[in-house]
Amino acid sequence: MSDLPVRPEPRQLAVLTPLERASFRLADFLARRLPWMAELWNATAMRVLTDLAASRRLRVAGLHHLARWGPEDRLILVANHRSFFDFFQVMNVVIRHSPLWRRVFFPVRGNFFYDHPLGPVVNLAMSGMRMFPPIIRRRQAHAFNEYALDRCVAELARPGTVLGIHPEGTRNKGPDPYKLLRATRGVGRIALQARGVQVVPVFVLGATNNIAEEFIRNFRHPERHPLYVVFGPPVNLDDLRGRGDDPAAWKEAARRCMDAIEALGQLQQELVEEGWPPGR
Template structure:
């Protein structure tokens, strides 16, 4: 299996700063992923526990009972906080017999467009936020490579891939509201035949680093739970007979969002029926 590289044309649409950030992340991901795994198991696991770990509750773990170190797992989750990535990976950092390599395709703005973003990407996840996805329509050519790279990494090794079908962060104050699904993830799911796709509903995270730490160590932390609610695997077989085009990818994304919304409804009924 040949390692995919972006073409000159795909790299040409990026700014010099974006190309530099991509090349650094590519090098670290290709040659030093093992170092990133070790960093996350030691440093990030401790940091996440310090920031939110005392408030995290896992719901629906029975849906992960078939997951082991040789699994190719894709988690599709709602997106409300800057820290969703960390919560998604937390269970895998504190569990045994699970895939250790993690990839979270991330919107490139900030993380791949500034020097500070490069530092954050390195320190907070050891390049797990890779590959970058660009919003600018002029850079869609590079995004095609990014999807190809995700498929390659997913096929090559057992791993965890985290996706947000909404495509961007939902800024509504209603924790049970959702954005419309965006195409893009469906192609990856179907290209890897043994992929297991699990929906996840995330509840309770803010966008404030300080607030999360305060709540984690305050006397009232039980009033601010963080729930990670897993659902049953999404069945994709019926999509395989459909033409491989944007419509199929969109339908798969919508199927993922339906599963996430169902988890949200279940969570609301059980934990916040008066909202």
């Protein structure tokens, strides 16, 4: 099919380990040939699971910034990163309040999900294998990572696609959840090379890294363990459009994404100080 994204070259696959290659090929096959499987899984099983972990704890603001987009629009959701489950909070909201839940991809570090025997199983169970494409954290894997970025751009060329990205590139383990890490420029590159795409910032807070704890908190005193999801207006990158091959522009676009997320963190604090009630 001519509208499917280009496949990696042999030299790009050669830098992967055998397990990474096998995991990638499985995810790639499902994305190309069986996309309905992930759509069905995420709209049913994952919706139930995220409800069980979050439904009584969610506080959502700025929903109109998400609801304004139609089924043919293409978005990059950029969010801060504190927990393994940040984007599961976000997807719980997207599935309920947006038509843009079918073609969702989450570029992810290759650690565990692609280099551990159980990684593909967990990826399949938690996202229908949509934690894809992987970014491999080895210098020798640069050629493959170039492909991964190009693949993100190619996926965003198709109507109705959402890409969920943590610009920080890794979890922020510092004591202050409002002090964000510096953005990696990859998100800026994707945003500028994917034509016609809107970049929507999201601030998330409240999830742990323990899935069992998430379920317990949702049923035992959920008011003590709120999950915050704050959407903002699209990041303005108009003056950078047309500079998709300029690393300086990538860096500036990434910085603007982080500034927008940081501003939403400040807004979240203000809303809490004003008595932001559960379920809003």
